[in-house]
Amino acid sequence: MTRTELFGYSLNAEYQTSVAYFSMEFAIDQSLKIYSGGLGFLSGSHLRSAFELKQNLLGIGMLWKYGYYDQVRDKNNNMVPAFIQKDYSFLEDTGIILSVPVHSATVKVKAFLLRPATFGTAPLFLLSTDLPENDEVSRSITHRLYDPNEATRIAQSIILGIGGGMLLDQLNLQPDYYHMNEGHAVPLNFYLYSKYKNLDEIKKRMRFTTHTPELAGNEEHDYSLLKEMSFFYHIQEHEVKFVLGLEGEKFNYTLAALKFSGKANAVSKLHGDVAREMWGGYDGICEIVSITNAQNQKYWQDAILAGKLRASDPLGVAARKKEMKSLLFKEVANQTGKLFDENVLTLVWARRFAAYKRADLLMHDWNRFENLLKHSKYSIQIIWAGKPYPEDTGANQIFNQIIDNTKAFPNCAVLVGYELGLSSLLKKGADVWLNNPKMYREASGTSGMTAAMNGAINLSIPDGWIPEFAIDGENCFLIAPADGSLSEEQSDKTENANLMDVLEKTVLPTYYDHPSKWFDVVQNGIKGVIPEFESARMAEAYYKQMYQQAD
Structure with missing residues (x-):
């Protein structure tokens, strides 16, 4: 698929630099229920404005079978969550199936495409593991956005990051920049490291938006579990720690993203101050600027x-x-x-x-x-x-x-x-x-x-x-x-x-x-x-x- 076929319109000469924008959720349209809240509202507006400005940017996300959840009422009028299968006739099956290592097994991942003309957005690829080729555990990876099971949540990041990186290679699209909207896609960096074998080469290409102004809210897991889950792709735990200058038993997504990226942004001026104070004491993190969020x-x-x-x-x-x-x-x-x-x-x-x-x-x-x-x-x-x-x-x-x-x-x-x-x-x-x-x-x-x-x-x-x-x-x-x-x-x-x-x-x-x-x-x-x-x-x-x- 060529860039012309993918976008379907002429790109603005001001925005020729190519970008792949990774986000766990996108709020595009009421009919496409693959978001939970503000992170998705932000990424949805970003894709709408990228389309209006004709920027050379595409999105990589996940196709959640049950969405986040449907908010309904019980017989006492209290709110309860319901999980209902979603079907979308407007998504294009690209026919591309990727093989992504998860937990030392191979999970099949299919890529679907939301064309720009459908809802007026930059093109968006959505990844799904809900395929007959997979066992039930593998199929469930893309069932629920932010699944409460720790291993499933880790697998979701692997599919988004490594699967998204593989998809771009399969499409022969080599972006000038990879942009992670929050730290969920951080396994992408390990996929790229297996190609470039050099942290500086990744820093040239990686950008990161941090959203969470609390240390406790930034996702982290035990190295041992991540290694077992194939989170680091083909890289060993000791090499991860050496390359990024990390210590301890917990791997923090945000800290790793700040070390892999050439530049990062906070999402308001005040948040920029908070983020620089939060992370400024760590060696090897990138510059954190402020680019305040906005809506379309x-x-x-x-x-x-x-x-x-x-x-x-x-x-x-x-x-x-x-x-x-x-x-x-x-x-x-x-x-x-x-x-x-x-x-x-x-x-x-x-x-x-x-x-x-x-x-x-x-x-x-x-x-x-x-x-x-x-x-x-x-x-x-x-x-x-x-x-x-x-x-x-x-x-x-x-x-x-x-x-x-x-x-x-x-x-x-x-x-x-x-x-x-x-x-x-x-x-x-x-x-x-x-x-x-x-x-x-x-x-x-x-x-x-x-x-x-x-x-x-x-x-x-x-x-x-x-x-x-x-x-x-x-x-x-x-x-x-x-x-x-x-x-x-x-x-x-x-x-x-x-x-x-x-x-x-x-x-x-x-x-x-x-x-x-x-x-x-x-x-x-x-x-x-x-x-x-x-x-x-x-x-x-x-x-x-x-x-x-x-x-």
Whole structure:
């Protein structure tokens, strides 16, 4: 397959450098359920902008038979995960079958292709082990995104990294750069090392994006298990440690990726500071720059609203916003039996569901929360949505507690099925987009970008991308963070009080009493987001800062 056949369009002369972009998940379209959350939303927007700019970039990912999971309800209305087979007639079977060593056996891997014309993205190859040639254990490698079984998770990285490298060789596509979006594809480096036998040769070609701002969140496993799993391809454990200057019994994916890469990037300016502090004490790591995440305007922004905003038509914006709220509220009624009002300020908390993101922070002072919901002058409606990791007991418990705690309130709703389609409905229907993670735990947090594109005002802790965007009271509303010396309990209490103060004293009065001021904040939010946080800027930055022409 030639590059011309693969892309189907003329490449822009500015972006001739060829790149293979490896990611465990891609959020391309609601119908293609191969993603879990923000990492996939980011890679999906990257491929959309690469297509729009006609960049010489292709994606390598995985074809998950059961996706991440389907988020449904049990008979008690609590959220439960369901695993349902997915079939996609729009993927092209390339006929290519690779033989990848996993656990000293040979696993057959088939490559499927998502053509650029299908959804308006750069070409994307997806790898599957769910083939009749494989035994059931081998077939299950590509069944579940982020499988909870340790050996299966390791095998998934082997298929993505080594299988992806083999695929490019089979296609006779030798990219100038290999780009790992997070550390999952790190076995790719061992495949390349078997070819080049030289770390510097890999560094010339390897680029890496790190997303996780916590040491505990960066995947690592015992060397002995990885060796047994064929993770290091044909390289021995002692050679891995020698080449990379590693010690200890645990192999850390992120640390290895930073040592294999010629350059890496964090996903916001603040995250860059955190990442350099995290990893700066290790010898042999590459430079870590900051390229802030972004999202694709064409995919995410409502076209009618955009036209009203360009025309500075506040009445038209308000009317369209009510129409978008109405569409969201049909889904609220469908799932919960609650009827929301388009004239009432609607606050949304929706994103990947993890404890540190504090979906329940609003409820920390229950009496104050209850008074907010029953306020006689300033009405409010609140919606929660998000997908916790299926095996994250704590996050699942928080999700279902919110369902139980808000069941009696007609102006609160918790929605399931948080995927691209529902995410779009929520961002278009929200008046306020709430983001209140624990400080320095959010690498980027891009959901607020696409909410702002659709006329929702960010109400946020100044973490992730927000410090690069926020002008408090002009394009968003900020929640003052607690002093860093406070305990976690004291911090939650303080930040709950700060959040409620901003809501009660600023956000609600502005919405109801000063609509022209509200419109100004909405407009300023969009001006602040586009183009700085639109993914064309990000895709261009990768070419300028990360992909200089290889030697």
